[in-house]
Amino acid sequence: MTQPSDAETDAWAVLDTAGRHVGLDPAGAKLLRLGENALYRLPGGIVARVSRAGQLAAAAREVAVARWLDANHVPAVRAWPGVDQPIDVDGRAVTWWRELPPHRHGTALMVATALRRLHQLPPPTEFDIGRLDPFVRLAERIDRAATLAEADRAWMRTHLAELEARYAELPSGLPETVVHGDAWIGNVVSTEDGQVVLLDLERCSVGRPEWDLASTAVKAFTLAGITAEDYSTFVRTYGHDVTSWAGFETLRDIREFRMTCMAAQVAAENPARHDEVMLRLACLRGEHGPRPWTWTPVP
Template sequence: MTQTSNAETAAWSILETASRRAGLDPSGAELMRLGENALFRLPGSIVARVSRPGQLTAAKREVAVARWLEANHVPAVQTWPDIDQPIEVDGQAVTWWKELPPHRPGTAFTVATALCRLHDLPPPTDFDIGRLDPFVRLSERIDRASTLTEPDRIWMRTHLIELKARYEELPKGLPETVVHGDAWIGNVVTTDDGEAVLLDLERCSIGPPEWDLTSTAVKAFTLAGITADDYNTFVGMYKHDVTAWPGFETLRDIREFRMTCMAAQVAGENPHRRDEVLLRLACLRDEHGPRPWTWTAVP
C-alpha cells in the first residue's frame, strides 16, 4: 500500500468516526480531493473536510470566520448548521460545510471583488481571529521534504530565516485589515448568479492587505497564469497596485517560497513530484532564468 493510499484510508476512518459523533451518516460518501486536506461529499449536499494533524486551532478559527462572514453578508463557504464543530479524531480536525451551488472558476476580477468586501470589514469582536503568519508550517514542510538532499534542506532553512528577517523590515503600506491569507484565484469561485464566493478560510487573520494582493501579482508575473490585462483588471477593481509598493518583492519571495515548500512536502509523500521541487528551488536560486517560470501545480 502506498503512502497516498495510507493517507486516504486514514482519512476515511476519521470521517466515519467524526460523522457518527456529529450525528451524520457517512454511508454513500465520496472522496472529492486528497491534498493538504481531504474533502468528502456526503449525501444531502454536505461536504466534510478532514485536516492534517495539528490543525485543530486553525479549524476552529475557520468555522468562526465562516459564521462571521455569513453574519456580515460576505459571500463565502458556509458551515453546516446544528453541528458543534470542529470534531477532533486522533489529532485531526473534521468540519462540515454546505456544498457550493453551481459555479465556475474565479478570475482576477472576482478575486478583487471578494477582497474589496473582506478588507472593508471591521475585525470581529466576538472571537480572536489572530495575526497573519506568512511562515506558518514552513519549517514542518521542509522537514517532511524527505526526497531532497540535506544540502537542499539546509538552503531552504537558511532562506526561511532570511525571509523572516526581511518581513520584519517591511515598509509602511496600507492600513492592516482582515486578510484571507491565501487569496489566489483557486480560492474564489463565481456562482451562476454572478456572486464571488471566498473559499478556504483557515488562514484568515489580521495583517497587511498587500499579502492578499500579492497572490494575484505572483499568478501574473511569476507564473504567467493570467495575462497582464487580467492583472490590470484586478488593479482597476481593487484600486491599488501592490507591485508599485517597496515591500512587494519581499511578499512575492515569501509567497514563491511557500509554494516551493508545499511542493517539497508533497514530494516527500509522492517522490514523482521531486523534479518539480528541484525546478522551483533552481528558480529561487536564480539558476533558471528570470520570471515568469513554468511551474506545474501540485495537489
C-alpha cells in the first residue's frame, strides 16, 4: 500500500482540525487533488479545500466572490452555507464548498461564454475584490525552486523583472472589468442541465479582461492544446481576439512564465518533475524552437 506523502499528511491534519472546529466530520474524506490546493470530497456533498500557507486573505475573497456570483445568478462553485469561512489552521486556509453535480470538462466555447457573462458584471460594492496581480507569488516560487541551480533561479528573477517592466508599459485596451484571473478550460465545466460553471475563484479581481482572454490563446498557440478552429469559436463567442492587441505578447509571456514557476514549485516537492521545469525554461530562453511547445501538465 502506497504511503501518503508528507504534503498529503500535512493537508489531512489541517482538514481534520478545521472540520472539528466547524462540526464537519472529515472521516471518510477522499483526496481529489493535491496541487496548489488540496481538495477533499466529504460525505454529504461537501468539498473541502486546503490552501498552502499564507493564502487566508485570498481564500476569504474567494468565498465572498462565490457568494456574490451566486447572488448575481452567475453559475459558479458555491460555498457551503452556515459555516464560518475560511478556517485558519496554522496559517493555512480551509474552505467548504457544495460538490458539483455531474459535469464534463470545459471547452473554449464554454470559457468564452462564462467570461462574457463575468466581464459584463459591475464590480461588487459590498466587499473589496482587489486588483489583478499577474505576478502574485512568482518570486516566492522562484526562491523555493530547490531543484534548480542558482544560475537558473537568477535568470528567472531577471526575467520576472523584465516582465514586470513590460506589463507596466502595456498599451490601452478593453475597459477594466471583474476578471477571473485563471480562466482556462480546466477552470470551467458544464453540468448535465447545460449550465457553464466557473471554478477556482481565488484570483478574481478587477483588471484587464485581456488577461482572461490570453489564457485560451496560450492554450491554442503556445501549447496546441486546442485547435485553431476552437480558438476561432472562442473569439466569435466572446467577441474579441486578444492576439490582435499590441499587448498580447506581454500577457502571453507572463502566462508562460507563471506556468514555468508553477512547475518549479511542484518539482521542489516532487523532483521527478525537474526535467519538465528545465524543458520549460529552455523554451522560454529560445533554446527549444518556436511555439507550439509540448509541455506535460503538472502536478
